[in-house]
Amino acid sequence: MTTPISVDLRTRIAEAIEAGEESQPLIAERFSVSVTTVERISRKLRQGESLVPKSPPGRTPKLKERHLLWIRGEMEKDPYLGSYHLSARFNRRFPKNRVHRSTILRALHQLGLSFKKNSLRSPAGPT
Secondary structure (H helix, E strand, O other): OOOOOOHHHHHHHHHHHHHOOOOHHHHHHHHOOOHHHHHHHHHHHHHOOOOOOOOOOOOOOOOOHHHHHHHHHHHHHOOOOOHHHHHHHHHHHOHHHOOOHHHHHHHHHHOOOOOOOOOOOOOOOOO
């Protein structure tokens, strides 16, 4: 998902629209945005809506950066630590931010850490 354009740029586009000196395609070209963006800002101005971008949808993540760093540190100490034990340690360490094992697994995946069941075995090949 793309990041929203700044409020400053939205305000400058709105001022250009209100001045009425240029068409919407020319305003879009001047500010290096799409014509749709200019149309959307124009509609918001007509309807009296705020130019501040809406917050992204969805739930806020339970695990913050410090939690991910702690998980990475625990996995570096003990690479064979299972998700059940890691989630138990996490819940003891951060009692106000209790999480389920699946949240820990998603965090491990996000960090690029995973446990492969047969990682110590040699790959299967022709016999």
